[in-house]
Amino acid sequence: MKLWRLTRTPFVALDGKGAELHGARYAPPGHPVVSLASEAGLAVLVALRYQPRDLVGIPDDFVLGWTEVGTVPLRVPDPDEDTIRAFVGEWLESQRSLTCAIRSKVLPEADVIYLNPRHPHAARVAPLTTRPFDFAECLHRPPMLDSFQEPQ
Numbered sequence: 001m002k003l004w005r006l007t008r009t010p011f012v013a014l015d016g017k018g019a020e021l022h023g024a025r026y027a028p029p030g031h032p033v034v035s036l037a038s039e040a041g042l043a044v045l046v047a048l049r050y051q052p053r054d055l056v057g058i059p060d061d062f063v064l065g066w067t068e069v070g071t072v073p074l075r076v077p078d079p080d081e082d083t084i085r086a087f088v089g090e091w092l093e094s095q096r097s098l099t100c101a102i103r104s105k106v107l108p109e110a111d112v113i114y115l116n117p118r119h120p121h122a123a124r125v126a127p128l129t130t131r132p133f134d135f136a137e138c139l140h141r142p143p144m145l146d147s148f149q150e151p152q
Contacts, residue, residue, distance in 0.1 A: 002068050003036040003099075003113050004043040005128060009061040012128050016117040026081070026088045026102060027114065033092060034115040038101070040064065042110040044138065049106065055135050062135065065128030071121070073101035073113055088114065095119050 011018060016032025023029035037043040043064065051058050074097040076087050084102060091100050091114075098119045101111040116122065 001038075001070075001072070002066050003038065003115070004040045004064070004066050005034075005036050006043040006047040006062060006064050006133060008059055009063055009130075012063060012065060012130060014067070014115060014117060014122070014125055014127065016115075024114075025112075026076075026084050027092060028085070028089050031089070031092045032117045033088075034117060036067075036099075036113040036115060037104075038111040038113055039107070040066070042104055042107050042112070044133075045106045046104075046112070048135070051135060055139070058135060060134070062133040063128075063130035064133040065130035067126050067128050069099060069115070069125055071098050073097070073099040073111070076100050076102045078103050092116055092118070098122060098125075 014034045016034045019027055019035070020030060020032040024033050024035055027033040037046060047062070074091065076084055076091070078084055088100065088102075091097070095116060095118060098116060098121045100114050102114065104110050104112050115125065
């Protein structure tokens, strides 16, 4: 399974240090976890949510990366956010699978994939293959939109 991540260059390691220090949406602080996406577009949308709307002053060292894992993620039940958090906390502690899949709130047709870097098979996951990513280029308005008029 190909997994995607949009991150800044200093944070490409799949070690979960950021989440360990600051927590993640569904993971408690103190536990390393790596947030990935089942689709490249979801990785972009999720990262975009955390950027200023005008994109002024954002760093220019973002990269879009991917890696592959040979396992099917454990599906996280999602009746509500408290249930998801409880499940993820137990999943991290038990190390019962390398990855788990949480239905995305941003794009429900795709999944946020958590990777547990403390799982015994985490060392087998290849580092991200990356390419530069530029939000300004990604969100550039095509010239034809400047002349587009709504029908009267």
